[in-house]
Amino acid sequence: MAEQQSAQDKTEQPTEQKRRKARREGQVARSKDLNTVVLLLLGGLLLWWQAAALGDFFKRLFVLAMELPAEASREPELMLAYLYQALMESLRALLPFFLTISVLLVLSGLVPGGLLLAWGSVKPKLERLNPLAGLKRMFSSHALVELFKAVLKVGLLGATLGATLYYNWERLLFLGRQPLYTGFGQGLALLVLAVLLLCLALAVIALIDVPFQKWSTTKKLKMTRQEVKDEQKNTEGRPEVKQRIRQIQFQMARGRIDRRLPEADVVVVNPTHYAVALKYDPKRAEAPFVIAKGSDELAARIRELARLHQKEVISVPALTRALYYSTRVDQQVPAGLYSAVAYVLTYVLQLRAWREGRGKAPGRLPEFKIPQQYRRQ
Numbered sequence: 001m002a003e004q005q006s007a008q009d010k011t012e013q014p015t016e017q018k019r020r021k022a023r024r025e026g027q028v029a030r031s032k033d034l035n036t037v038v039l040l041l042l043g044g045l046l047l048w049w050q051a052a053a054l055g056d057f058f059k060r061l062f063v064l065a066m067e068l069p070a071e072a073s074r075e076p077e078l079m080l081a082y083l084y085q086a087l088m089e090s091l092r093a094l095l096p097f098f099l100t101i102s103v104l105l106v107l108s109g110l111v112p113g114g115l116l117l118a119w120g121s122v123k124p125k126l127e128r129l130n131p132l133a134g135l136k137r138m139f140s141s142h143a144l145v146e147l148f149k150a151v152l153k154v155g156l157l158g159a160t161l162g163a164t165l166y167y168n169w170e171r172l173l174f175l176g177r178q179p180l181y182t183g184f185g186q187g188l189a190l191l192v193l194a195v196l197l198l199c200l201a202l203a204v205i206a207l208i209d210v211p212f213q214k215w216s217t218t219k220k221l222k223m224t225r226q227e228v229k230d231e232q233k234n235t236e237g238r239p240e241v242k243q244r245i246r247q248i249q250f251q252m253a254r255g256r257i258d259r260r261l262p263e264a265d266v267v268v269v270n271p272t273h274y275a276v277a278l279k280y281d282p283k284r285a286e287a288p289f290v291i292a293k294g295s296d297e298l299a300a301r302i303r304e305l306a307r308l309h310q311k312e313v314i315s316v317p318a319l320t321r322a323l324y325y326s327t328r329v330d331q332q333v334p335a336g337l338y339s340a341v342a343y344v345l346t347y348v349l350q351l352r353a354w355r356e357g358r359g360k361a362p363g364r365l366p367e368f369k370i371p372q373q374y375r376r377q
Contacts, residue, residue, distance in 0.1 A: 014221035044195035057093030156201040275299035322374035
């Protein structure tokens with residue numbers, strides 16, 4: 001009952017870490033039917049390609065058997081010589097064929113799922129000896145699907161072979177009247193045809209089996225919400241993961257700064273540890289808002305881009321720290337800092353007018369106070 005409840009609670013998709021662990025244990029989506037289709041198809045094509053060579057081999061073997069003299073049965077050395085010659089002929093003709101089939105057998109196991117050496121799947125497990133667990137597996141939904149596939153497979157293969165024999169029955173009967181070499185070639189052609197038709201029948205089953213195996217494997221690997229949370233907690237607690245997360249966060253923040261800083265009206269700095277870029281656009285917000293901020297390396301990047309884009313950089317440490325700690329990116333500055341930010345923006349407008357020859361040089365930035373609740377050291 002507890003196991004059923006646990007299975008019902010597993011509603012979350014498996015994480016990448018869970019999939020990697022399952023792969024190490026040999027739990028990957030593999031379709032035996034697809035492997036069989038690939039092997040039969042390649043084997044049938046190889047048989048068709050080597051038909052002439054195999055025909056020559058059987059012709060030589062038959063001639064060799066017919067040339068065996070009757071006295072060879074009374075002379076062991078002569079019999080051994082003939083057997084050795086027949087064996088060499090067989091190896092010369094059939095060894096490349098069987099070696100190629102062996103390679104194809106290994107390669108077909110890679111589809112799908114890839115190369116997998118999972119020693120965990122061959123370790124002895126005591127739960128496999130549990131008769132109750134064995135009975136549950138026998139009557140599980142997976143076993144029922146496998147039974148349905150087996151019945152479907154027998155039906156399709158039987159129908160395919162029956163149809164092949166029915167439509168080629170006269171050709172099969174006529175083979176016995178053909179010369180050896182001609183009859184062998186026609187028989188081999190019928191064999192290749194039967195193999196290819198079997199491939200088509202198995203391909204129908206494989207089209208059903210491949211998505212089912214993927215769905216079944218994913219279902220087995222599903223996790224509860226608590227398992228996902230525990231895994232994230234364990235993963236993020238590792239130093240290398242934390243470092244990687246910090247690197248990604250830094251890269252994302254830097255990319256956001258690179259995109260947004262050209263919009264800034266002014267950059268206020270600490271002058272070294274903090275930097276905040278401000279913009280005032282009445283069409284977008286009622287008050288000035290922060291478009292970028294950063295400390296240390298990011299602050300240096302903000303100052304560098306400000307110089308590159310010819311933005312005003314004003315050193316106001318108290319206001320910079322207050323904005324950095326109180327305001328998020330794309331958030332309006334707090335009401336308590338309106339006055340201080342207004343002083344800075346007015347000062348920047350006066351600087352621009354003076355540089356464009358539309359006014360006199362402004363004096364020093366007027367002093368202003370930062371409310372107590374926004375002060376940071």
